[in-house]
Each structure stands twice: as structure tokens, then as C-alpha cells.
Amino acid sequence: MLESAAALVQEHADLERQLADPSVHTDQDLVRKLNKRYAALAPTVAAYHAWHAARDDVAAARELAAEDEAFRAELPSLEAVERAAEDKLRRLLIPRDPDDDRDVILEVKAGEGGEESALFAGDLVRMYLRYAERRGWRTEVIDATESDLGGYKDIRVAVKAKGTPEPGDAPWARLKYEGGVHRVQRVPVTESQGRIHTSAAGVLVMPEADEVEVTIDPNDLKIDVYRSSGPGGQSVNTTDSAVRITHLPTGVVVSCQNEKSQLQNKESAMRVLRARLHQLAQDAADEAASAARKSQIRTVDRSERIRTYNFPENRISDHRTGYKAYNLDTVLDGDLDPMVQSAVDADEAARMAAVAEGPAGA
Numbered sequence: 001m002l003e004s005a006a007a008l009v010q011e012h013a014d015l016e017r018q019l020a021d022p023s024v025h026t027d028q029d030l031v032r033k034l035n036k037r038y039a040a041l042a043p044t045v046a047a048y049h050a051w052h053a054a055r056d057d058v059a060a061a062r063e064l065a066a067e068d069e070a071f072r073a074e075l076p077s078l079e080a081v082e083r084a085a086e087d088k089l090r091r092l093l094i095p096r097d098p099d100d101d102r103d104v105i106l107e108v109k110a111g112e113g114g115e116e117s118a119l120f121a122g123d124l125v126r127m128y129l130r131y132a133e134r135r136g137w138r139t140e141v142i143d144a145t146e147s148d149l150g151g152y153k154d155i156r157v158a159v160k161a162k163g164t165p166e167p168g169d170a171p172w173a174r175l176k177y178e179g180g181v182h183r184v185q186r187v188p189v190t191e192s193q194g195r196i197h198t199s200a201a202g203v204l205v206m207p208e209a210d211e212v213e214v215t216i217d218p219n220d221l222k223i224d225v226y227r228s229s230g231p232g233g234q235s236v237n238t239t240d241s242a243v244r245i246t247h248l249p250t251g252v253v254v255s256c257q258n259e260k261s262q263l264q265n266k267e268s269a270m271r272v273l274r275a276r277l278h279q280l281a282q283d284a285a286d287e288a289a290s291a292a293r294k295s296q297i298r299t300v301d302r303s304e305r306i307r308t309y310n311f312p313e314n315r316i317s318d319h320r321t322g323y324k325a326y327n328l329d330t331v332l333d334g335d336l337d338p339m340v341q342s343a344v345d346a347d348e349a350a351r352m353a354a355v356a357e358g359p360a361g362a
Helices: 005-019 020-024 026-064 069-092 114-134 171-178 261-290 327-332 337-357
Strands: 102-111 139-145 151-160 180-186 195-205 222-224 242-246 251-254 305-310 315-318
Touching: 005 026, 020 026, 026 069, 069 114, 069 171, 102 114, 102 171, 114 139, 114 151, 114 171, 114 180, 114 327, 139 171, 139 251, 151 171, 171 195, 171 327, 171 337, 195 261, 242 261, 251 261, 305 327, 315 327, 315 337
Parallel strands: 180 305
Antiparallel strands: 102 151, 102 195, 139 151, 180 195, 222 242, 242 251, 305 315
16 A cells, blocks of 8 residues: 555656646646646655655664664654654545545535424534634525524535645535534424424535536526515515526436526526536445445445534534534534544544455455
């Protein structure tokens, strides 16, 4: 596994030469692609050189230890540095999710529980918006349907990184573990007897895809326009500006009504449709590869109930990783990183184990 890093070091050097060629910079799309890959490889290249240097230091110390007591005494600390460098390199060589450097479209939908579920969906949206703010990401509400009490029946939010994030720090790399059913336990505002109720909201996270990455045949689309159902008195619900797009081959349906312009709503709907089709293709690829490459399986099942938010105990629990904390109030204020990191660590451990086992059936 460690020897495979040499090929990545060579690729990094080749990219550096290409980026130094003035003729390459006439194609900005190519330059962005090369820069993206170059930046992604940089941590692995640095770790590879650090490992090599540590290994050389240990070899030299072992050679001189027979003649010099000082080198013999220094050997244990040098070997510890080598082990740490090797461990870091191994982690960087774990097969990664190819979408980890992407931005995302995040959907939150109210589930069982009526108005209480919609209010909880609103709490989740605010949590993600504040988390994005903490990490320096930009957010944009693409489409939303509010409930009567101020929550959301459903809402879609685009989350974008600023600049080129470090590996593992892009929106998809952090937020992909949020997909699933989120359960809340609390006394609803509509409850007059003070009884604790349980309701739920669903979260769907999709990597955002560029137009050139997902080919959509216009003939495969059924496009309907209708009158938006926004708050009364606004122009949003006085014209047929809302758009519903059905992708006939897959049956995926996307609708958008937030904008006053039919064209703007269509563009927003197409953006969501591209993300959904990209996700469908990736899920199919993951399923097809799982039999042969266990390391490619996303270990966190995004279709199941993943988390419980218990307000009376100020407790938040992740059912996949076993993470539990009694700081629900701060988590809902955007302090989500410890919870997310528990999922990242569990996923990484599963990938390392799969690599150690080798190909399925081996």
C-alpha cells in the first residue's frame, strides 16, 4: 500500500510540470481540473516525503548505534516518529469518496408529527446554516415551503465552500453523513398537557454536479408550470411561475417555486435534478463495486434513522457511531463538528479494515 504512494508522487510532479506550461493556461477548465488534483495530492506527497525522511533517519541511527551509545538512545524516539509518519501516510492512501471535494445540495423534509415535525425541520436547517457559517461556507436557499407555525414542510439549501478547501473539509466530505431520519423528543408548542412527543424529519444530502458532468436529454423531461403557493398577496402566487420537472427515464420529480420568474425556478429545479441524477449514478456505482471492493462502500447508511435529539435531557445521540453528548443546545447552534467527526472516524476505520482484508473473496 505504501509503495503505491510513489505513483501519486510522480503524478504530483507531472501535474506541476503541466501547470508550469504557459500553453495549458489557455484552457481555464483544464487549469481548474489540474489545480484541483494537484491540491488534493499535496498532503499525500508531503506525508510520503516525511515517511521517507523518518525511515532514513531510523536506518542511519541503527547503523551507527553499534558504535555510538547516543544513537542507540535516540533510536526509540526516531522509530516512534517513523511509525507516526507511516500511519499518517496509510490514512491518506485509504480509497476516498470521489465526491469529497464537492459542494452539496441539502434537503430537509418534515416527516411524522405534523407542525411539530415542520418546526423541528426548521431547527435542523438553522443548525446547518450556523454550522456552515462556522466553517466559512456560503449558503443559498434554493426552494422552501414554510409551515403555518414558521417551520418548513420542505426546504433545499445549497452549501458551497469558499476557494479550494483542504482534503476532507469540503461540504460533501463533512455533510454527507447527515443524510437520514432525524428524530426529536420534546414537548411540542402545540401540546397543552406538557407531554413529550416524538417526531421526525428527513435529511437528504447530494453532491452538487456541474452541467457538463450530468447529461440530460431535453426530450427526457416533462416540464409543468403552475401557480406558486407562497404567502397570500405576494406576486409569487399570482402568476404561473412555479416549475415541476419530471425526468422520465428515472421518475425523479423536482419542483421549485421560490423565485418570481419561471425561468429562474426552472434553472433552480434543473440544478437539483442534476444533483439527484448524479447521486443515483454514484449509488448505482457503489452498489456494483461493493462485491469486489469493500473499501468503496459508504459505511454509514443514509436511509436509516441516524440520530435522536432529546430536549428534556439536552442529549444528542448518533445511532451509527454510538456518539452521545449532553450539549444539544450548542449542537443546534452549529457546534456539529464533534458529531460529524465521529462518523468520519467510523467511516475511515471501516475503510482501513476493508483495505487490510483485501478484495472480497481474497
